[in-house]
Amino acid sequence: MVEAPEYTPDELVGKEVIDAVGNKVGYIRNIRITGEGKVKSLLIGQAPGKGEPQQRVYEGEVPWENIQRIGEVVLLNKPFEIPALRKPTPLLKK
Numbered sequence: 001m002v003e004a005p006e007y008t009p010d011e012l013v014g015k016e017v018i019d020a021v022g023n024k025v026g027y028i029r030n031i032r033i034t035g036e037g038k039v040k041s042l043l044i045g046q047a048p049g050k051g052e053p054q055q056r057v058y059e060g061e062v063p064w065e066n067i068q069r070i071g072e073v074v075l076l077n078k079p080f081e082i083p084a085l086r087k088p089t090p091l092l093k094k
Contacts, residue, residue, distance in 0.1 A: 006037045016073045017044050017062070019080040028074065029059065039064055042074070 012028050019025050026044040034040050042062045060080065068077040 007031065007039050012039075012042065012070075012074075015070070017042070017076065017080075018073050019076045019078065020068070021079050023080065025076075025080040026060070032061075042067070 009031055012031055015028050017025050017028060026046050028042050029045040030043040032040040032043065041064055043059060044062060045059045062076060062080070066076050066078050068075040
């Protein structure tokens with residue numbers, strides 16, 4: 001597991017996420033941050049900023065302890081199960 005340093009959304013949003021068995025599970029759409037400014041979890045979705053709000057896409061939350069490594073992509077230390085389809089949450093404004 002990667003230690004939870006202080007990341008900003010700009011550093012993580014849009015990175016591709018790959019699970020422990022090599023499946024491409026989506027892209028980081030947002031992050032949850034603790035009161036101390038550390039990343040608590042990653043919110044992932046199908047595509048980096050693509051899709052209209054009325055389209056149904058999957059979104060999932062990955063706890064920080066499931067992150068194996070962060071580089072050009074984010075590698076998880078477990079397989080990821082795709083959650084049920086729903087309307088996406090709004091993206092962060094840059």
